[in-house]
Structure formats: C-alpha cells, structure tokens
Amino acid sequence: MKLDRRGVLKALTAIPVVGALIAVLSPLFRFLKPNDKPWGIFTITPDLPQGGAQVVGKVSQLAKPWDSFYFTYVQKFVQYTPEGQEASNVPGVAIRLPKKVKFVNSEGFVGFEGETDIVLFSRICPHLGCIYNYVSDWHEVSAGYGGFRPPGFEEHALMACPCHFSIYDPEYPDNPGNVISGPAPRGARYFRFEVHGDDIVVTGAEVGAIAKCAPGAVAGAAAPPRET
Amino acid sequence: MEAVLANLREWYQDRKQRLDLWDETQTARQDNPMYILGGLVWLSWMIVIVSGIVLMLWYIPTTTGAYRSIEHITYDIPFGWAVRGLHKYGGDMLITCITLRIYRMYFAGEYKKPGELTWMILFSALVLAMISGVTGYTLEWNQRAFWAAKVILTVPTYYDDIPLIGNLGLGHAIAYIFLGGPALGQGTLTRFYSIHFGISIVLAIVAETWFYRTRRRRLNVSAFVIVLVLAFLAFVSFINLPDLGQWANNNRTPLPVLSDWYFLALYQVVKYMPPLWAGVAPALLIGYGMLVPFLDRTKETLPTRRPFFFVVGLLALIYWIGFSALIMLNIAVISRDPPYIWGITVIVLFAALLWELAYRRRQAQRAAAAAAAPAGASRPAPRPAAS
Ligand code: HEM
Numbered sequence: 372m373k374l375d376r377r378g379v380l381k382a383l384t385a386i387p388v389v390g391a392l393i394a395v396l397s398p399l400f401r402f403l404k405p406n407d408k409p410w411g412i413f414t415i416t417p418d419l420p421q422g423g424a425q426v427v428g429k430v431s432q433l434a435k436p437w438d439s440f441y442f443t444y445v446q447k448f449v450q451y452t453p454e455g456q457e458a459s460n461v462p463g464v465a466i467r468l469p470k471k472v473k474f475v476n477s478e479g480f481v482g483f484e485g486e487t488d489i490v491l492f493s494r495i496c497p498h499l500g501c502i503y504n505y506v507s508d509w510h511e512v513s514a515g516y517g518g519f520r521p522p523g524f525e526e527h528a529l530m531a532c533p534c535h536f537s538i539y540d541p542e543y544p545d546n547p548g549n550v551i552s553g554p555a556p557r558g559a560r561y562f563r564f565e566v567h568g569d570d571i572v573v574t575g576a577e578v579g580a581i582a583k584c585a586p587g588a589v590a591g592a593a594a595p596p597r598e599t
Numbered sequence: 600m601e602a603v604l605a606n607l608r609e610w611y612q613d614r615k616q617r618l619d620l621w622d623e624t625q626t627a628r629q630d631n632p633m634y635i636l637g638g639l640v641w642l643s644w645m646i647v648i649v650s651g652i653v654l655m656l657w658y659i660p661t662t663t664g665a666y667r668s669i670e671h672i673t674y675d676i677p678f679g680w681a682v683r684g685l686h687k688y689g690g691d692m693l694i695t696c697i698t699l700r701i702y703r704m705y706f707a708g709e710y711k712k713p714g715e716l717t718w719m720i721l722f723s724a725l726v727l728a729m730i731s732g733v734t735g736y737t738l739e740w741n742q743r744a745f746w747a748a749k750v751i752l753t754v755p756t757y758y759d760d761i762p763l764i765g766n767l768g769l770g771h772a773i774a775y776i777f778l779g780g781p782a783l784g785q786g787t788l789t790r791f792y793s794i795h796f797g798i799s800i801v802l803a804i805v806a807e808t809w810f811y812r813t814r815r816r817r818l819n820v821s822a823f824v825i826v827l828v829l830a831f832l833a834f835v836s837f838i839n840l841p842d843l844g845q846w847a848n849n850n851r852t853p854l855p856v857l858s859d860w861y862f863l864a865l866y867q868v869v870k871y872m873p874p875l876w877a878g879v880a881p882a883l884l885i886g887y888g889m890l891v892p893f894l895d896r897t898k899e900t901l902p903t904r905r906p907f908f909f910v911v912g913l914l915a916l917i918y919w920i921g922f923s924a925l926i927m928l929n930i931a932v933i934s935r936d937p938p939y940i941w942g943i944t945v946i947v948l949f950a951a952l953l954w955e956l957a958y959r960r961r962q963a964q965r966a967a968a969a970a971a972a973p974a975g976a977s978r979p980a981p982r983p984a985a986s
C-alpha cells in the first residue's frame with residue numbers, strides 16, 4: 372500500500388472501526404468467562420479455589436515409616452453454571468518418612484514450618500492432572516508404570532501416575548516429592564498443614580491441577596475473597 | 600500488494616472451482632475402491648448426524664444424569680443400542696475414511712495443484728472430526744471420558760510457559776473457556792455438548808450451501824455400497840457395542856487408562872515428551888499438514904520422484920501405527936525410549952534428504968546430457984530438473 376493521501380485517510384478511518392470491533396468482542400470474551408472484569412480474561416491469577424482448615428487424619432494412623440493414608444481436601448471452585456460454585460475434591464496422601472525433612476519444595480512452597488517426618492502431597496499429578504497412586508512396593512511401579520527401575524537408594528515406596536507414568540519420590544533429598552521419571556515438569560504438589568495433638572490439619576494447598584498458578588501461591592484460607 | 604491480493608483471489612477462485620470433497624469426480628479412477636472414500640465420508644457423516652439427533656432425544660447432559668441416560672438408551676429404549684452403535688461406529692468410520700483419504704492423497708500426490716484447497720479442507724476436517732470424537736466420548740461421563748478430557752484440557756496451560764513470550768495467561772484462558780471454570784465439571788460437560796453438536800451442524804449448513812451452488816453430488820456411490828455400510832455398522836453394533844465402563848470418579852484414575860484409538864499415538868507422544876513440547880507438537884503437525892502442498896512444489900506425483908516428502912509421510916504412518924501398538928501392548932519404557940526415537944527420526948530424515956538431493960542431481964545430469972546430445976529437429980525439450 373502506498374502512503375499517499377488516500378492511504379493515510381483510509382488508515383485513519385480504520386481506527387474507529389477496529390476500536391468498535393474490539394469493543395464488541397470484549398464482552399464476547401466475558402460471555403465465555405463471565406466472572407471476569409473487562410479484559411480480566413487474560414489475567415494471570417485465575418480464580419483460586421477456596422478450602423479453609425480441615426482435619427484430614429490422625430498422626431497415630433502413621434505409626435511406622437512408610438505408613439500412609441489417602442484423604443480428600445474439599446475446595447470450592449468457580450463454575451459457570453447456575454450454582455456458580457462447585458465443590459471439588461483434592462485427593463491427598465499422607466506419608467510417614469523414615470527420617471525428618473524440611474517440607475519445602477524447589478518452587479519455594481512451605482508445606483510445614485520446621486522439620487517433619489510426616490508429609491502431605493496433593494495426588495493431582497503436576498503433569499496433566501490425573502490422580503497418581505502411592506505404591507508401597509516399588510516392584511509394582513516397575514511392573515505397571517512404564518518399566519521404571521529405581522536406583523538403589525530409591526528402592527522404597529514411590530508415587531506413580533497411571534496416565535503418563537510420572538514417578539515421584541516422597542523422600543527425594545532437599546525436594547521431597549520430586550519427579551524422578553516420566554514427563555512431569557516438577558515434583559508433586561504439597562498441602563500446607565499443622566499438627567494439633569493427634570490431628571493433622573490441612574490449612575491450604577499449593578495451587579495446581581487445572582488452576583495451575585504462580586509458584587508459591589496458596590489456595591484455601593489465604594486466598595483473597597472473590598468478587599461477584 | 601494489490602497484485603498479491605489479486606493473485607490470491609484468483610488462486611482461491613480457481614481451486615474452489617476444482618474442489619473435490621465428496622463426489623471424487625476430479626480423479627478418473629472410479630474402479631479403485633480408494634476413490635469411493637469421498638462418498639463414504641459424506642455417508643458416515645450423515646449417519647452420525649441423524650443418529651446423534653435421535654440420541655439427543657434421550658441423552659441428559661449433566662454430570663449426574665449422563666451416564667445413566669446412556670445406559671437407559673442402550674438397554675431400555677427399543678433399538679437404542681442400534682442408534683448408539685450407529686453413532687459411535689459411524690463416527691469411527693468417518694474418521695477412518697478421512698484418514699485413509701488423507702494418506703491416499705498424500706502418497707498419490709493429489710494435494711498438488713489443483714488439489715491444494717481440497718487437501719487443506721480435508722485436513723481441517725480430520726482435526727474437527729477428532730475434536731468431535733473427544734467431545735463425544737466425554738458425553739458418556741465415564742472414567743475414560745473424564746480423564747481424557749482432564750488431560751487434554753490441561754495441555755493448554757503449558758502454553759503459558761513458552762520461553763521469551765512470557766506468561767500472558769492465554770493458555771489458562773483457553774483451558775478455562777473450555778472447562779467452564781478452573782476444574783472439570785458440569786460447565787465442561789455443557790460446553791462439550793454444545794461444541795460436539797455445533798461443529799457438525801454448522802459445517803453441514805456450509806456444505807449444503809456449497810452443494811446448492813455447485814450442483815455437485817453428495818453421495819457418488821452405488822446403493823449397494825450404502826446398504827452394505829449400514830448393514831455392517833448395524834451388525835458391529837449388534838455384536839459388539841462396548842460397555843460404558845465405570846462412572847467418572849474424580850478421586851481415582853484407572854490403571855491402565857487408554858484413549859480412543861485415533862488418539863493413541865498422540866497419547867504415547869505425550870508420555871515421551873515434556874508437556875510443553877507435547878502441546879506444541881500437534882500444532883506443528885497440523886501446520887505441516889496444512890502447508891505441505893506449498894512445501895512440496897514439484898509437479899511429480901510418484902513417491903519415488905519426490906523422495907523426501909514420501910519418506911516423511913511413511914515415517915508418520917509408521918510412527919502412528921507403532922506408537923499405537925506400543926501403548927496398547929504397554930511395552931514402552933518411558934525412561935529409556937526417547938533418545939532412540941529421536942535418533943531414528945533424525946537419521947531417517949537425513950537419509951531422505953540425501954536421497955532427494957541424489958535424485959535431483961541425477962535428474963539434472965540427465966537433463967544436461969539430453970541437452971548436450973545432438974538434438975533431432977523435432978525432439979521434445981527435456982524435462983527440467985525438479986526445482
Ligand atoms: C463428526 C461428527 C461426530 C462424531 C465423530 C461424534 C462422535 C461421538 C462419539 C464417539 C460419541 C460417544 C458414543 C458412545 O460411545 O456412546 C458421541 C456421543 C454423542 N453424540 Fe456424537 N459425534 C458426532 C456428531 C454428533 C452430532 C451432529 C450430534 C447431534 C446432533 C451428536 C450427538 C451426540 C450425543 C447426544 C451423544 C451422547 C450419547 C452417547 O454417548 O451415546 N453427535 N458422539
């Protein structure tokens with residue numbers, strides 16, 4: 372296109388047209404994601420699920436090393452249905468490790484203040500969101516989850532995902548729950564918890580699953596209230 | 600600029616005239632059964648639409664009702680099993696026919712001028728049919744449906760990790776829009792129902808407009824073939840309508856878990872690759888498919904006269920079958936295989952490139968020799984080397 376007078380005039384008239392187009396399209400985006408403010412659809416922080424403090428089990432259930440139990444932590448998610456919100460379970464696993472560790476991962480999320488030999492992982496796989504299993508015998512991992520053979524120091528209970536065979540080591544040095552095989556880009560996500568007497572109380576979960584979010588963000592008690 | 604636009608317009612008009620989507624009249628090879636695929640695509644599509652509309656009479660698109668309603672359709676409604684079978688196997692047949700036709704067009708070089716637009720439309724049709732397939736399976740709301748949908752809709756969130764661009768939140772926005780919220784639930788089912796229905800209905804209207812304007816035939820196959828197809832689909836539904844499996848359970852992922860057959864190879868790729876790559880790879884594959892008519896620019900249609908593109912197609916076919924087999928037999932070792940696969944791919948592609956170069960050199964030599972030879976007065980000019 373030549374930049375003569377006619378070209379310039381054409382370009383100038385195009386501006387309001389484009390502007391009007393954008394003005395029309397903006398609410399259309401929000402039509403698809405109605406709880407957003409204008410342009411909010413591209414914001415980085417998604418709606419954080421809400422949980423609060425919940426007792427999920429007892430310390431006495433974890434008497435010996437590698438004892439474990441499954442639990443679910445219930446969070447509310449925003450859904451674009453008439454109810455607006457839907458309860459959703461975050462399945463978790465609690466494990467007694469043979470020795471005390473710092474329950475902090477390489478993303479900087481602190482699951483427990485101080486040292487602990489009890490660790491709580493979200494079982495939502497950080498790869499693509501399936502629910503992984505706690506497998507107390509690593510032979511089963513080799514047999515059923517893509518032929519992974521752990522090195523000697525990791526021949527203990529592991530966590531393994533049925534979908535694409537990511538394997539996590541609950542006792543991984545300096546990063547408990549780290550991925551040791553498979554396509555997952557990071558280690559298992561943590562719950563933030565406290566121990567009150569015999570009760571294990573979850574106070575929040577590392578944001579994850581579908582609502583993957585900025586590292587270190589906490590959903591649950593600390594989440595900001597949602598505007599409606 | 601103006602000239603470019605005019606050229607484009609002319610190109611588009613010409614290729615539109617020569618579209619050969621369903622009747623396959625542009626290729627005079629009616630005796631070959633591979634050339635009734637166009638008609639079969641239309642036939643299976645119509646079977647799927649009609650049976651789908653009947654299913655809608657009974658299907659309940661809610662997380663609590665979907666599974667039960669399909670059980671009800673299958674076991675209580677008179678001939679419900681047949682309608683469901685026709686829909687399910689009709690969908691499988693549709694995807695099979697499009698896939699076969701794409702491979703046929705690839706290996707026979709039919710995507711070359713003037714078939715570029717036909718090829719591009721068919722290729723998009725394959726993608727849309729596969730989307731219809733996943734959204735359809737999700738409607739069953741069983742374990743396989745639930746986890747397939749969850750995995751597929753988590754892939755876009757990795758688009759926010761593309762280096763250099765930075766996190767714009769676009770990947771999450773895509774996932775949110777399809778999920779109808781941050782997690783898989785009723786919102787997702789409703790949206791999938793709408794997409795599943797919408798793709799076919801909108802395209803059917805477009806196709807009808809095209810038929811109306813061009814007077815082309817919809818179904819260029821004999822009544823015998825039509826009856827055979829219907830009887831075959833009904834028979835398969837009768838003897839083997841798959842069970843629904845288990846109701847979706849968001850607390851337990853089954854082991855093993857498999858996808859629909861046409862996603863198996865991709866599923867294996869997702870196991871082998873970091874998730875961002877696995878999300879970008881299909882986009883590259885689609886990009887290659889859409890652009891191949893413009894990349895492979897010689898006039899040659901014989902596979903051995905365009906070695907590189909022939910080998911790429913062959914490799915795609917072998918990987919597609921091989922990966923599907925690997926995942927079904929569950930014999931892949933995730934931590935060991937990827938370097939071997941990369942190695943083989945690079946070596947084969949490099950060999951194909953050498954073959955192509957050698958072939959072209961030979962062509963050029965032959966042309967030069969022919970030009971140097973004492974030419975008889977009326978000898979036809981030698982074919983120029985492929986360029
Ligand atoms: C390209 C076109 C389509 C494909 C590939 C396709 C594929 C599928 C598949 C694989 C299922 C799951 C079937 C099962 O296992 O039971 C399904 C379900 C369903 N489809 Fe489609 N479909 C297509 C078009 C349509 C259309 C046009 C409609 C409606 C007019 C429709 C309505 C439904 C309904 C109501 C169900 C749920 C019932 C059921 O699962 O049996 N589909 N579709």
Ligand code: FES
Nearest residue numbers: 496498499532535
């Ligand atoms: S979702 Fe767990 S490995 Fe892919």
